[in-house]
Amino acid sequence: MRTKPQSPLINTPSLAGLALAVALLFDAALSIQGLVPEQASLFPALAHFLDTQIAERLHTGTALIAFTSGIMLAISLILIPMQRVYRAREAQLLRERERLEAYNAELAQQAASDGLLGIANRREFERVLKLEWRRAARERQPLGLLMIDIDCFKRFNDSYGHQHGDACLRAVADVLKTAAARPGDLVARYGGEEMVVLMPHTSLEGANRMAERIHTMLAERALSFPDSPVAANVTVSIGVSSLLPVRDAKRATLVKLADEGLYLAKEAGRNRTASVPHLRLLHSADDSETWASREHRA
């Protein structure tokens, strides 16, 4: 004789047993839906329930589950408060996150700097120039730029070898970093033995003063270069420019002017600073921008 199938029965003799029964049912529901615990939004809720109900103590218990097929399943269980497990996992994830963040910062630093000289690379310079140009436009402040080139560096390399050449480049980069000490200043390698110093809030006069400081500091370093046709020590030529970024002014012009200034300094005999006469943008007291006078400085 066929008996009427029993409905599923869950015998819960203890709190732990009840928790287990709930967990098993929940787990079964997840399996049916093909979910994994990480994807199941209810799972943390269940964990929280177990945590708060079971608190910080260990619990043991038995769950007896009777299925309609007649199979009885008895399971003994030790419940470990999930909070402890979660806290340990949380701390581990936090450490992992900090490690990854530090690694990312290191990678970003490497991507932005020149491996040989330890200063910003050309790409970083272009990035910062764009930002500073916009900031200078907003704040209506001039942006200054120095383009620096070591004099007769080919001869230096030929005379003393590339390793000494590299050391010389590093020494010059050091001088630039020491000279350009303001937090907003950026020293970068522009290419080969050419370096740049970008100086927010710096007029042509201020940029010229900075260039003179660099010449003085380099002379004090006295990096020996007896074969130089210019002086007994390593010297540099510097092109200077400064622009107020308003109206049609372009940041490429700032670089072009400094580059042209550098050419003039080389032409004039090296170991000096020069800037080309260029149109300078000024704005009047009523705040409207106007093209203003030509400046002639060399």
Ligand SMILES: Nc1nc2c(ncn2[C@@H]2O[C@H](COP(=O)(O)OP(=O)(O)OP(=O)(O)O)[C@@H](O)[C@H]2O)c(=O)[nH]1
């Ligand atoms: N050691 C070393 N040399 C470099 C590096 N990058 C560029 N150079 C060298 O720098 C030299 C640049 O020489 P030139 O551009 O001819 O100019 P210069 O001899 O400095 O002469 P002027 O600029 O006219 O005073 C070349 O010999 C390049 O090989 C580098 O990373 N390390």
